[in-house]
Amino acid sequence: MPELPEVEAYRQLAEEAALGRPITGVDADDDWYLKGGLAAGDVGAALVGQRFTAARRIGKLLLLDTQSGPVLGLRFGMTGRLVVDGRAGVDALLHASNDPLARFVRFAVHFADGGHLLMRDPRRLGGVELDPREARLGPDARTIGLAALRDALAGSAAPLKARIMDQQRVAGVGNLIADEALWRAGLLPERPAGSLDANELRRLHRHLRGTVDDLIGRGGSHTGDLIASRMPGGVCPKDGTPLTRSRVGGRTTWWCPRHQV
């Protein structure tokens, strides 16, 4: 599913292939897919005649700036893909259908040259927004500083995993990255977020950023070292201990009961 690494790949695709091309039309027929009070026709009215000038990303939110219009915000939910001129941003997506590109198109932007940028999302968990409130998102997990991470966790009784997945505290951490980073850092997902000492905080910071960089480099959130073992019968790749499965913060969570404390 799209977590930060996938959305970063989408951002790069948009940056390489979608900037500077005059927009001549928009298909936004699915009301469910329009967020933030948008009505059918609003997106077209705002974008036709514009060009995208930059592709940015905060956490899992892709932001396409326009010349003199609003910022187009794209969220991909769990099964959303970005496709530009028929070229998909990522090859494989866990839990998403690999049906032909023509199916499940929820939103499309057409360019004057005949090409298009579109979102394909079988489960419709993503969405489209104009001028999304970027300030609502916390620091991006790829670049967050130690002090900012400390601030995000300080004083919280919520489970550590839930806290780092709170997009208003830290932007971009999804379920798989959370499990992978906590596993690498040797920290129990259920630990109260505010209970980390200075060493543990440093460890989490190092491994959170390291995990994000690794997964971007390897090409997706499914390429983590823990992920392959994240199934019934799976054992910890570090020490061979059978992994524990539970729910933390409402999410299925896998961890090693031996080295995560």
Add this chain to the structure above:
DNA sequence: ATTGTGGCCTGCCCGC
């Protein structure tokens, strides 16, 4: 304010 829960949506896979 903080923390937890349920529902949205659809495809897949398991067991009967």
Add this chain to the structure above:
DNA sequence: TGCGGGCAGGCCACAA
């Protein structure tokens, strides 16, 4: 063989 149910999880509305 068909079918029901559980599951995947990002995000939001809502509850306590």
